[in-house]
Amino acid sequence: MPSQFTFSFEGKPVSAREGQSVAAALLAIGERCLRIDEAGNPKGAVCGIGACWECRCSIDGIPDTRACMTPARPGMIVRRQLGLDA
Amino acid sequence: MSNAKFDVLIIGAGAYGLSCAWWMAKRRSGARILVVDEGEFASGASGRNGAGFRMQWGLDLNIRLCQESIRFFETAAEQLDYPRGIELKQDGYLVLAHSQKALSTLRSSLEIQHRYGVPSELLDADDCIRMVPALGRNRLVGGTFCGKDGTISPFLLLDSLLKACRRENVDVRYGTRVEKLARANGAFSATTKGGTIEADKILLCTDWAVPELLASVGINLPVKSLPKEAIVTVPSAPKVKPILISLEHHISVNQVSRGSIIFVVSRAREGTEIVSTPDFLGFAAPKIMDLLPGVADVPVLRTWGGVSSLTPDMQPILGETEVEGLYVAVSSFRGLMTSPAVGRIMSALILENDTNDPVLTQLTPRRFQTGDLIVEPLLNQE
Amino acid sequence: MAAAIEAVRRGCRVTVIDDAQRPGGQIYRQAHPALEGQEHAEPAEVARKHALIERFEHVVGKLDYRAGASVYAAFPNGELHIAEGERAEVLRPDATILATGVRELAIPFPGWTLPGVMFAGGAQAILKSHRVLPGTRAVIAGCGPLPLVVAAQLLRAGGQVAALAILRSLGGMLAQPLSLWRGREIVREGFRYAATVRRAGVPRFTGYVPVRARGKEQLEAVVLARVDAEGRVVAGTEREMACDLLAINYGFVANCELAAMAGARMRRDPLVGGWLPAVDAFGRTSIPGLFAAGDGAELRGALIAEADGTIVGAAAATAASRGDAALTAELADAIARRARHLEFQKAVRMTLALPAELWRLVTDDTIVCRCENVRFGEIKSALAGGHHSLNAVKRNVRSGMGWCGGRTCLPAIASLIELSTGSAPTEMMTPRPLTRPVSFAALARRGKVGAK
Numbered sequence: 061m062p063s064q065f066t067f068s069f070e071g072k073p074v075s076a077r078e079g080q081s082v083a084a085a086l087l088a089i090g091e092r093c094l095r096i097d098e099a100g101n102p103k104g105a106v107c108g109i110g111a112c113w114e115c116r117c118s119i120d121g122i123p124d125t126r127a128c129m130t131p132a133r134p135g136m137i138v139r140r141q142l143g144l145d146a
Numbered sequence: 147m148s149n150a151k152f153d154v155l156i157i158g159a160g161a162y163g164l165s166c167a168w169w170m171a172k173r174r175s176g177a178r179i180l181v182v183d184e185g186e187f188a189s190g191a192s193g194r195n196g197a198g199f200r201m202q203w204g205l206d207l208n209i210r211l212c213q214e215s216i217r218f219f220e221t222a223a224e225q226l227d228y229p230r231g232i233e234l235k236q237d238g239y240l241v242l243a244h245s246q247k248a249l250s251t252l253r254s255s256l257e258i259q260h261r262y263g264v265p266s267e268l269l270d271a272d273d274c275i276r277m278v279p280a281l282g283r284n285r286l287v288g289g290t291f292c293g294k295d296g297t298i299s300p301f302l303l304l305d306s307l308l309k310a311c312r313r314e315n316v317d318v319r320y321g322t323r324v325e326k327l328a329r330a331n332g333a334f335s336a337t338t339k340g341g342t343i344e345a346d347k348i349l350l351c352t353d354w355a356v357p358e359l360l361a362s363v364g365i366n367l368p369v370k371s372l373p374k375e376a377i378v379t380v381p382s383a384p385k386v387k388p389i390l391i392s393l394e395h396h397i398s399v400n401q402v403s404r405g406s407i408i409f410v411v412s413r414a415r416e417g418t419e420i421v422s423t424p425d426f427l428g429f430a431a432p433k434i435m436d437l438l439p440g441v442a443d444v445p446v447l448r449t450w451g452g453v454s455s456l457t458p459d460m461q462p463i464l465g466e467t468e469v470e471g472l473y474v475a476v477s478s479f480r481g482l483m484t485s486p487a488v489g490r491i492m493s494a495l496i497l498e499n500d501t502n503d504p505v506l507t508q509l510t511p512r513r514f515q516t517g518d519l520i521v522e523p524l525l526n527q528e
Numbered sequence: 529m530a531a532a533i534e535a536v537r538r539g540c541r542v543t544v545i546d547d548a549q550r551p552g553g554q555i556y557r558q559a560h561p562a563l564e565g566q567e568h569a570e571p572a573e574v575a576r577k578h579a580l581i582e583r584f585e586h587v588v589g590k591l592d593y594r595a596g597a598s599v600y601a602a603f604p605n606g607e608l609h610i611a612e613g614e615r616a617e618v619l620r621p622d623a624t625i626l627a628t629g630v631r632e633l634a635i636p637f638p639g640w641t642l643p644g645v646m647f648a649g650g651a652q653a654i655l656k657s658h659r660v661l662p663g664t665r666a667v668i669a670g671c672g673p674l675p676l677v678v679a680a681q682l683l684r685a686g687g688q689v690a691a692l693a694i695l696r697s698l699g700g701m702l703a704q705p706l707s708l709w710r711g712r713e714i715v716r717e718g719f720r721y722a723a724t725v726r727r728a729g730v731p732r733f734t735g736y737v738p739v740r741a742r743g744k745e746q747l748e749a750v751v752l753a754r755v756d757a758e759g760r761v762v763a764g765t766e767r768e769m770a771c772d773l774l775a776i777n778y779g780f781v782a783n784c785e786l787a788a789m790a791g792a793r794m795r796r797d798p799l800v801g802g803w804l805p806a807v808d809a810f811g812r813t814s815i816p817g818l819f820a821a822g823d824g825a826e827l828r829g830a831l832i833a834e835a836d837g838t839i840v841g842a843a844a845a846t847a848a849s850r851g852d853a854a855l856t857a858e859l860a861d862a863i864a865r866r867a868r869h870l871e872f873q874k875a876v877r878m879t880l881a882l883p884a885e886l887w888r889l890v891t892d893d894t895i896v897c898r899c900e901n902v903r904f905g906e907i908k909s910a911l912a913g914g915h916h917s918l919n920a921v922k923r924n925v926r927s928g929m930g931w932c933g934g935r936t937c938l939p940a941i942a943s944l945i946e947l948s949t950g951s952a953p954t955e956m957m958t959p960r961p962l963t964r965p966v967s968f969a970a971l972a973r974r975g976k977v978g979a980k
Contacts, residue, residue: 061562077562077563077659078560079560079561080560080563080658080659081654081657084657084659084660084662085658085660087660087663088661092643092746092747092772093746094643099901101641101895101901102643103641103898104643104746105643105654106645106646106936107631107632107646107647107649107650107936108646108649108651108652108654109631109649109650109653110547111783111932112898112935113899113930114898114932124931124965128653128654129547131549131560
């Protein structure tokens with residue numbers, strides 16, 4: 061794995077280093093909102109350790125994946141979740 | 147604790163207890179009715195179930211009890227003066243057969259249902275899969291579907307009944323456990339920690355716990371507890387519109403409006419505690435995958451459970467025991483969906499000694515002595 | 529790690545289930561080797577971390593270390609059901625040590641669900657493990673030592689800290705000189721963190737807490753206000769600070785769900801983690817063969833956790849092999865260390881005492897259960913309706929039924945019950961499988977293995 065690479069978030073390229081989580085790489089560019097819940101509330105990472113499940117988003121087509129626990133990989137496709145749609 | 151004597155003491159404030167209380171209060175205004183429950187609001191079986199109702203049974207008595215009850219659910223908001231409604235959903239039940247024997251049971255049950263005007267229809271395997279693409283084809287031979295079957299919110303039904311009862315001046319007390327019953331001077335006394343309750347008549351709606359109180363007046367009824375476990379998934383994209391029942395797998399499937407899918411898996415077990423058993427997930431997951439392979443990737447969020455009642459012929463028990471004035475109503479795992487009809491029938495029986503409904507003959511507690519047990523072919527139990 | 533090392537030393541076959549990608553837990557988090565970077569923690573802490581990790585790596589070849597795995601259910605019969613990615617498995621060990629640690633305590637307040645409001649430890653984890661500044665302009669708040677540490681580490685990493693709001697000055701600990709002397713290494717580190725913060729000229733607000741987070745799609749500003757000794761907001765003291773990160777820590781909650789699920793007797797002490805498995809000095813719970821060690825048994829900090837791990841590892845090894853517990857020099861040393869550091873921890877503990885009225889920062893509209901969007905007003909109605917247990921509240925308003933299983937909201941609801949009714953709930957919400965979602969496919973494919 062290259063030490064620096066990009067993955068995509070909402071169609072935009074995001075830079076990341078090997079070992080960084082998706083949540084961290086997104087925080088590095090100021091992207092805090094990882095999903096909108098069923099009530100329309102924007103949500104992002106809170107606990108940083110995988111306990112709260114607030115940072116869940118669609119990663120490579122798999123819904124409800126915790127961004128703080130998922131290492132970023134080259135070419136990963138990350139999308140926000142809107143309500144219950146993945 | 148009031149010293150007044152009640153006309154009727156109902157023990158158990160689940161769907162049966164509250165429904166019977168409401169019907170009695172409506173039948174005779176001014177009747178002094180007390181409902182007691184050892185737990186909190188909705189803490190019993192009525193608060194822990196699949197929330198479904200169906201007319202698709204093979205026995206006339208079950209068909210009629212549910213038909214009448216469903217008509218009540220359809221107008222519950224008005225009848226109980228509960229504007230927010232009880233979240234009635236009628237997307238149908240699909241009862242599945244995975245063998246020719248099961249299919250022929252479905253066919254003969256369909257005939258009986260049609261005699262009572264139930265709008266159910268026979269489907270072949272392709273029809274079933276077209277209706278629910280997530281279904282597995284393995285051994286599936288067909289099913290029956292009735293579009294008027296569906297679900298309600300048990301919580302809201304209980305809430306609407308509770309509020310309606312209190313409006314009719316029915317006294318409902320939670321956190322009150324009856325330790326024992328006794329007969330005295332043609333009436334009854336019920337002992338609780340807070341004192342003794344006197345009543346002319348008693349109706350036991352404590353489901354599987356009925357034998358305990360009956361024992362205190364020397365009656366035996368063969369009611370056992372039936373613990374059941376269920377799985378709820380994370381909210382998922384719509385996959386299952388009707389409620390599914392698989393007679394072979396003993397599983398029912400209900401995808402609720404928020405998207406979570408609830409699987410109730412029945413297996414023969416003993417006990418009265420709601421316990422998550424270590425082998426449940428290993429037992430249930432392969433069956434669910436076989437029945438509904440379309441949910442393979444859906445994550446399971448939680449397991450939970452409840453305790454239902456089991457009688458020797460797996461039918462409800464409704465009626466007066468051999469002790470005059472002491473009545474029972476045991477649901478045998480279909481309490482919610484029969485509660486409106488049972489409420490009406492028991493209120494007529496208890497207040498007016500009306501024994502006309504044939505259901506009372508079929509479901510009498512005395513049948514266990516005479517051996518007149520009944521068989522319901524469309525049971526989803528092991 | 530310490531427990532595993534000791535159990536291996538005593539001849540056991542050991543399996544370690546770790547939901548992280550590499551060992552270290554929370555306090556001793558390791559970044560991926562490819563992420564070169566400076567450590568912003570105090571050198572002495574870094575040295576302790578490396579020493580322990582090295583000792584663990586030394587024996588890792590002798591044990592079964594499962595990274596990215598978690599126990600989704602534990603049962604009174606001793607079974608552990610684990611999931612590792614899309615694989616599920618059942619373990620039946622002779623002894624189990626729950627070293628599940630703690631998570632951070634959440635106090636809900638208006639706006640707290642905005643992206644950008646994080647737990648301080650979580651913000652620290654982003655920095656430590658991922659070498660990323662979790663915000664460009666931070667407000668750090670809370671009580672106890674952690675906010676100070678996080679503020680200093682963010683500053684050392686080049687971040688901006690707009691304000692540090694601590695409920696109570698840590699100087700209060702000076703009233704217990706003997707305790708401080710016992711923990712003098714940590715105290716020295718504390719002074720150095722404080723110096724970092726002071727040199728950077730970070731505005732300090734003692735006695736202040738965040739009372740509102742503002743922003744449209746994410747955090748834009750925080751309103752701090754002073755509270756009195758009972759925790760009541762003092763009117764007219766509100767100060768608004770622009771920021772994109774609010775990192776808060778009000779203490780910790782033990783991850784005790786598995787212990788409760790396995791049937792262990794529990795006790796409650798909000799000062800040291802809330803609900804905890806009741807354990808003896810050797811980490812034994814009421815279930816034979818089930819042990820708990822470290823902060824997950826009682827909040828006592830990293831130094832004690834390490835010593836405790838050695839002690840409980842020895843006890844569990846003895847239980848597993850049914851042999852004598854030899855009192856080795858290491859074990860004796862661990863026992864002594866644990867006792868010595870406990871004195872200091874008792875002083876630290878007092879800094880985590882929360883004034884009760886802080887729980888009234890919520891308004892009726894404030895979300896308390898984030899997963900199910902349950903607002904305080906609904907909980908208030910349930911309490912008014914006489915539903916005073918966590919199970920009853922859950923039944924009525926669905927709190928605790930979502931993805932996190934109540935991890936975030938239950939301690940808050942327990943405190944709200946205590947505040948409203950005068951007595952704390954005596955029972956936890958009944959813990960049920962699963963502690964994290966697992967797919968049907970994984971569950972159906974599950975094999976059965978025994979492990980010692």
